[in-house]
Amino acid sequence: MMNVKKYEQDKEFMSHVGQLIDHPRFQKLDGIVQHHHSTRLEHSINVSYTSYKIAKKFGWDAKSTARGGLLHDMFYYDWRETKFNKGHAWVHPRIAVKNARKLTKLNPKEEDIILKHMWGATIAPPRYKEGYIVTMVDKYWAIKEAITPLRSKWQKRRVFKRKYLKSHHH
Template sequence: MQTWQTDRTYRAIVDDLLAHPEIQALSNYTQHHHSDRLTHVIDVSYTSYRLALRLGLNATAVARAGILHDMFYYDWRVTKFELGTHAFIHPRVALRNAEKLTPLSEMEKDIILKHMWGATSALPHYRESYLVDLVDDYLAMREFFTPLRQWVAHHA
């Protein structure tokens, strides 16, 4: 069992979100080639939550927005938009979908909308937004390079 699954405080914060079929449906979408989107959002959420606790940040907002930050239902490698790139569009789609699911604080909205900062130009308003952005970037790279890391570990 993974650590997040046994962390009662974390689970009390996110279990209502994880119970939604709309969140569970994220498991049907590949994320960063070697993981599914549900696993990714939980990893971003829990890692950000643990760091927020250590840094004295709003761990509840980070945990909840981390679950919701990639709440979109298309394959970003296939679906293209006329209004901009996936990096620009999907945070807006995720925010719209999240707002249909649960009430959001201004901080949670900013975290979801700005989690692609660096690929987009909109500056985050909160330290929590930067945190989720950095954790998301780190985990995306780790997920993408998982087969290479496994190969190197096996052949070392």
């Protein structure tokens, strides 16, 4: 069987964002590194699906959460290499909203989720509770994606240590 990702099997989630994921403009995010070891496309889907599941569990607006989460980083430059690097936290959500509007009509909640997802690094807090989910989940995935190779390196080292200690213990 092919490697089918969990989110692809979630019919409700895919009914909300499937056409957006398949859109050529969104697919362009696949070639852009996001947090060292993920592409912007992978990061956006991770944030979207995790946020969607949390919103659904709370009985909140899961559709807007999934869509806002998917489109929160809809920009095409490498943020490490731009002249407005320091202003990136403020600038990129505005660029993302403009780009997202080229794919789909956004409702006010989706727009707010995209615009405010850098809350903490920016001043204005989200207007909707769903925006807090995407903000926190975005931070979670940023950290997880950045440290994943370190974790596997540590795990390999631990396994090596165990084997080494066992073989040299006698």
